[in-house]
Amino acid sequence: GNRLDQLCDPWYVFVDQNNSVYVSDCGNHRVMKWMEGExxxxxxxxxxxxxxxxxxxxxxxxxxxxxxGTVYVSDNGNDRIMRWTKGSTQGSVIVGGNGRGEQSNQLDGPIGLSFDRHGNLYVADWGNHRIQKFNIESNK
Structure with a gap:
Protein backbone atom coordinates (compact mmCIF):
# COMPACT_ATOMS: atom_id res chain seq x y z
CA GLY A 1 0.00 0.00 0.00
CA ASN A 2 0.93 3.65 -0.07
CA ARG A 3 -0.19 4.86 3.36
CA LEU A 4 2.41 5.95 5.92
CA ASP A 5 2.09 2.60 7.70
CA GLN A 6 2.54 0.59 4.48
CA LEU A 7 5.19 -0.29 1.90
CA CYS A 8 5.09 -1.44 -1.72
CA ASP A 9 8.08 -3.44 -2.98
CA PRO A 10 10.63 -2.51 -0.29
CA TRP A 11 14.19 -3.17 -1.46
CA TYR A 12 16.81 -1.91 0.97
CA VAL A 13 16.88 -1.14 4.67
CA PHE A 14 19.25 0.96 6.77
CA VAL A 15 19.23 1.29 10.57
CA ASP A 16 20.87 4.40 12.06
CA GLN A 17 22.55 4.89 15.45
CA ASN A 18 19.17 5.84 17.00
CA ASN A 19 17.57 2.60 15.76
CA SER A 20 15.47 4.48 13.22
CA VAL A 21 14.72 2.27 10.23
CA TYR A 22 14.96 3.65 6.69
CA VAL A 23 13.42 1.68 3.82
CA SER A 24 13.63 2.27 0.07
CA ASP A 25 9.96 1.86 -0.81
CA CYS A 26 10.57 1.12 -4.49
CA GLY A 27 6.95 0.65 -5.56
CA ASN A 28 5.90 3.96 -4.00
CA HIS A 29 9.02 5.80 -5.28
CA ARG A 30 9.99 7.09 -1.85
CA VAL A 31 12.23 6.49 1.17
CA MET A 32 10.46 5.98 4.48
CA LYS A 33 11.78 6.43 8.02
CA TRP A 34 10.37 4.76 11.11
CA MET A 35 11.64 5.96 14.45
CA GLU A 36 12.02 3.27 17.08
CA GLY A 37 8.65 2.16 18.42
CA GLU A 38 6.57 4.06 15.84
CA GLY A 69 20.69 12.36 9.11
CA THR A 70 21.45 13.02 5.45
CA VAL A 71 19.83 10.36 3.26
CA TYR A 72 21.64 9.02 0.17
CA VAL A 73 19.52 7.12 -2.36
CA SER A 74 20.22 5.09 -5.50
CA ASP A 75 17.55 6.58 -7.75
CA ASN A 76 17.54 3.57 -10.06
CA GLY A 77 14.96 4.70 -12.60
CA ASN A 78 16.65 8.09 -13.05
CA ASP A 79 20.23 6.72 -13.18
CA ARG A 80 21.46 9.00 -10.41
CA ILE A 81 22.41 9.16 -6.73
CA MET A 82 20.45 11.70 -4.69
CA ARG A 83 21.27 13.37 -1.36
CA TRP A 84 18.47 14.62 0.90
CA THR A 85 19.52 16.66 3.92
CA LYS A 86 17.56 16.14 7.12
CA GLY A 87 14.15 17.79 6.96
CA SER A 88 14.39 18.87 3.32
CA THR A 89 11.65 18.33 0.76
CA GLN A 90 14.06 18.51 -2.18
CA GLY A 91 17.16 16.49 -2.89
CA SER A 92 20.28 17.18 -4.91
CA VAL A 93 21.95 15.03 -7.54
CA ILE A 94 25.47 14.10 -6.39
CA VAL A 95 26.33 11.39 -8.95
CA GLY A 96 24.92 10.77 -12.41
CA GLY A 97 21.88 12.65 -13.62
CA ASN A 98 23.50 12.94 -17.05
CA GLY A 99 21.31 10.38 -18.77
CA ARG A 100 21.81 6.63 -18.85
CA GLY A 101 25.22 5.67 -20.13
CA GLU A 102 28.65 4.21 -19.52
CA GLN A 103 30.76 7.37 -19.18
CA SER A 104 32.34 8.06 -15.78
CA ASN A 105 29.69 10.72 -15.04
CA GLN A 106 26.81 8.43 -16.00
CA LEU A 107 25.07 5.45 -14.41
CA ASP A 108 22.85 2.68 -15.73
CA GLY A 109 20.47 1.41 -13.09
CA PRO A 110 22.39 2.11 -9.86
CA ILE A 111 21.48 -0.37 -7.13
CA GLY A 112 23.52 -0.39 -3.92
CA LEU A 113 25.75 2.22 -2.35
CA SER A 114 28.17 2.47 0.56
CA PHE A 115 30.67 4.86 2.10
CA ASP A 116 34.18 4.05 3.26
CA ARG A 117 35.74 5.70 6.32
CA HIS A 118 37.31 8.40 4.13
CA GLY A 119 33.94 9.59 2.80
CA ASN A 120 34.25 8.00 -0.63
CA LEU A 121 30.97 6.80 -2.09
CA TYR A 122 30.85 3.41 -3.83
CA VAL A 123 27.99 2.73 -6.25
CA ALA A 124 26.95 -0.62 -7.69
CA ASP A 125 26.29 0.46 -11.29
CA TRP A 126 24.18 -2.55 -12.30
CA GLY A 127 23.65 -1.92 -16.02
CA ASN A 128 27.32 -1.11 -16.60
CA HIS A 129 28.55 -4.17 -14.67
CA ARG A 130 30.86 -2.08 -12.50
CA ILE A 131 31.43 -0.53 -9.11
CA GLN A 132 32.23 3.17 -9.24
CA LYS A 133 34.01 5.18 -6.54
CA PHE A 134 33.29 8.89 -6.06
CA ASN A 135 34.78 11.48 -3.73
CA ILE A 136 31.73 13.56 -2.83
CA GLU A 137 33.15 15.37 0.20
CA SER A 138 33.81 18.43 -1.95
CA ASN A 139 30.10 18.50 -2.86
CA LYS A 140 28.80 18.81 0.71
Missing part, protein backbone atom coordinates in the same frame (compact mmCIF):
# COMPACT_ATOMS: atom_id res chain seq x y z
CA UNK A 39 3.88 2.33 13.77
CA UNK A 40 3.69 5.06 11.12
CA UNK A 41 6.61 6.27 9.05
CA UNK A 42 7.53 9.59 7.52
CA UNK A 43 8.65 10.23 3.95
CA UNK A 44 12.25 11.49 3.95
CA UNK A 45 12.89 11.37 0.18
CA UNK A 46 10.62 11.25 -2.84
CA UNK A 47 7.82 13.38 -1.48
CA UNK A 48 5.90 13.86 -4.75
CA UNK A 49 5.61 10.41 -6.28
CA UNK A 50 7.43 9.02 -9.32
CA UNK A 51 9.35 11.39 -11.55
CA UNK A 52 12.72 12.98 -12.23
CA UNK A 53 12.47 16.38 -10.52
CA UNK A 54 14.52 17.11 -7.39
CA UNK A 55 11.47 16.31 -5.23
CA UNK A 56 10.88 12.91 -6.86
CA UNK A 57 12.42 9.47 -7.20
CA UNK A 58 11.88 6.62 -9.63
CA UNK A 59 12.27 3.09 -8.24
CA UNK A 60 14.69 3.94 -5.41
CA UNK A 61 16.88 1.08 -4.27
CA UNK A 62 20.02 1.46 -2.14
CA UNK A 63 19.72 3.78 0.86
CA UNK A 64 22.23 4.90 3.49
CA UNK A 65 22.11 7.65 6.11
CA UNK A 66 25.05 9.53 7.59
CA UNK A 67 25.51 10.71 11.19
CA UNK A 68 23.85 14.07 10.36
Missing amino acids: TQGIIVAGVQGQGNSLTQLSSPEGVIVDEL
Whole structure:
Protein backbone atom coordinates (compact mmCIF):
# COMPACT_ATOMS: atom_id res chain seq x y z
CA GLY A 1 0.00 0.00 0.00
CA ASN A 2 0.93 3.65 -0.07
CA ARG A 3 -0.19 4.86 3.36
CA LEU A 4 2.41 5.95 5.92
CA ASP A 5 2.09 2.60 7.70
CA GLN A 6 2.54 0.59 4.48
CA LEU A 7 5.19 -0.29 1.90
CA CYS A 8 5.09 -1.44 -1.72
CA ASP A 9 8.08 -3.44 -2.98
CA PRO A 10 10.63 -2.51 -0.29
CA TRP A 11 14.19 -3.17 -1.46
CA TYR A 12 16.81 -1.91 0.97
CA VAL A 13 16.88 -1.14 4.67
CA PHE A 14 19.25 0.96 6.77
CA VAL A 15 19.23 1.29 10.57
CA ASP A 16 20.87 4.40 12.06
CA GLN A 17 22.55 4.89 15.45
CA ASN A 18 19.17 5.84 17.00
CA ASN A 19 17.57 2.60 15.76
CA SER A 20 15.47 4.48 13.22
CA VAL A 21 14.72 2.27 10.23
CA TYR A 22 14.96 3.65 6.69
CA VAL A 23 13.42 1.68 3.82
CA SER A 24 13.63 2.27 0.07
CA ASP A 25 9.96 1.86 -0.81
CA CYS A 26 10.57 1.12 -4.49
CA GLY A 27 6.95 0.65 -5.56
CA ASN A 28 5.90 3.96 -4.00
CA HIS A 29 9.02 5.80 -5.28
CA ARG A 30 9.99 7.09 -1.85
CA VAL A 31 12.23 6.49 1.17
CA MET A 32 10.46 5.98 4.48
CA LYS A 33 11.78 6.43 8.02
CA TRP A 34 10.37 4.76 11.11
CA MET A 35 11.64 5.96 14.45
CA GLU A 36 12.02 3.27 17.08
CA GLY A 37 8.65 2.16 18.42
CA GLU A 38 6.57 4.06 15.84
CA THR A 39 3.88 2.33 13.77
CA GLN A 40 3.69 5.06 11.12
CA GLY A 41 6.61 6.27 9.05
CA ILE A 42 7.53 9.59 7.52
CA ILE A 43 8.65 10.23 3.95
CA VAL A 44 12.25 11.49 3.95
CA ALA A 45 12.89 11.37 0.18
CA GLY A 46 10.62 11.25 -2.84
CA VAL A 47 7.82 13.38 -1.48
CA GLN A 48 5.90 13.86 -4.75
CA GLY A 49 5.61 10.41 -6.28
CA GLN A 50 7.43 9.02 -9.32
CA GLY A 51 9.35 11.39 -11.55
CA ASN A 52 12.72 12.98 -12.23
CA SER A 53 12.47 16.38 -10.52
CA LEU A 54 14.52 17.11 -7.39
CA THR A 55 11.47 16.31 -5.23
CA GLN A 56 10.88 12.91 -6.86
CA LEU A 57 12.42 9.47 -7.20
CA SER A 58 11.88 6.62 -9.63
CA SER A 59 12.27 3.09 -8.24
CA PRO A 60 14.69 3.94 -5.41
CA GLU A 61 16.88 1.08 -4.27
CA GLY A 62 20.02 1.46 -2.14
CA VAL A 63 19.72 3.78 0.86
CA ILE A 64 22.23 4.90 3.49
CA VAL A 65 22.11 7.65 6.11
CA ASP A 66 25.05 9.53 7.59
CA GLU A 67 25.51 10.71 11.19
CA LEU A 68 23.85 14.07 10.36
CA GLY A 69 20.69 12.36 9.11
CA THR A 70 21.45 13.02 5.45
CA VAL A 71 19.83 10.36 3.26
CA TYR A 72 21.64 9.02 0.17
CA VAL A 73 19.52 7.12 -2.36
CA SER A 74 20.22 5.09 -5.50
CA ASP A 75 17.55 6.58 -7.75
CA ASN A 76 17.54 3.57 -10.06
CA GLY A 77 14.96 4.70 -12.60
CA ASN A 78 16.65 8.09 -13.05
CA ASP A 79 20.23 6.72 -13.18
CA ARG A 80 21.46 9.00 -10.41
CA ILE A 81 22.41 9.16 -6.73
CA MET A 82 20.45 11.70 -4.69
CA ARG A 83 21.27 13.37 -1.36
CA TRP A 84 18.47 14.62 0.90
CA THR A 85 19.52 16.66 3.92
CA LYS A 86 17.56 16.14 7.12
CA GLY A 87 14.15 17.79 6.96
CA SER A 88 14.39 18.87 3.32
CA THR A 89 11.65 18.33 0.76
CA GLN A 90 14.06 18.51 -2.18
CA GLY A 91 17.16 16.49 -2.89
CA SER A 92 20.28 17.18 -4.91
CA VAL A 93 21.95 15.03 -7.54
CA ILE A 94 25.47 14.10 -6.39
CA VAL A 95 26.33 11.39 -8.95
CA GLY A 96 24.92 10.77 -12.41
CA GLY A 97 21.88 12.65 -13.62
CA ASN A 98 23.50 12.94 -17.05
CA GLY A 99 21.31 10.38 -18.77
CA ARG A 100 21.81 6.63 -18.85
CA GLY A 101 25.22 5.67 -20.13
CA GLU A 102 28.65 4.21 -19.52
CA GLN A 103 30.76 7.37 -19.18
CA SER A 104 32.34 8.06 -15.78
CA ASN A 105 29.69 10.72 -15.04
CA GLN A 106 26.81 8.43 -16.00
CA LEU A 107 25.07 5.45 -14.41
CA ASP A 108 22.85 2.68 -15.73
CA GLY A 109 20.47 1.41 -13.09
CA PRO A 110 22.39 2.11 -9.86
CA ILE A 111 21.48 -0.37 -7.13
CA GLY A 112 23.52 -0.39 -3.92
CA LEU A 113 25.75 2.22 -2.35
CA SER A 114 28.17 2.47 0.56
CA PHE A 115 30.67 4.86 2.10
CA ASP A 116 34.18 4.05 3.26
CA ARG A 117 35.74 5.70 6.32
CA HIS A 118 37.31 8.40 4.13
CA GLY A 119 33.94 9.59 2.80
CA ASN A 120 34.25 8.00 -0.63
CA LEU A 121 30.97 6.80 -2.09
CA TYR A 122 30.85 3.41 -3.83
CA VAL A 123 27.99 2.73 -6.25
CA ALA A 124 26.95 -0.62 -7.69
CA ASP A 125 26.29 0.46 -11.29
CA TRP A 126 24.18 -2.55 -12.30
CA GLY A 127 23.65 -1.92 -16.02
CA ASN A 128 27.32 -1.11 -16.60
CA HIS A 129 28.55 -4.17 -14.67
CA ARG A 130 30.86 -2.08 -12.50
CA ILE A 131 31.43 -0.53 -9.11
CA GLN A 132 32.23 3.17 -9.24
CA LYS A 133 34.01 5.18 -6.54
CA PHE A 134 33.29 8.89 -6.06
CA ASN A 135 34.78 11.48 -3.73
CA ILE A 136 31.73 13.56 -2.83
CA GLU A 137 33.15 15.37 0.20
CA SER A 138 33.81 18.43 -1.95
CA ASN A 139 30.10 18.50 -2.86
CA LYS A 140 28.80 18.81 0.71
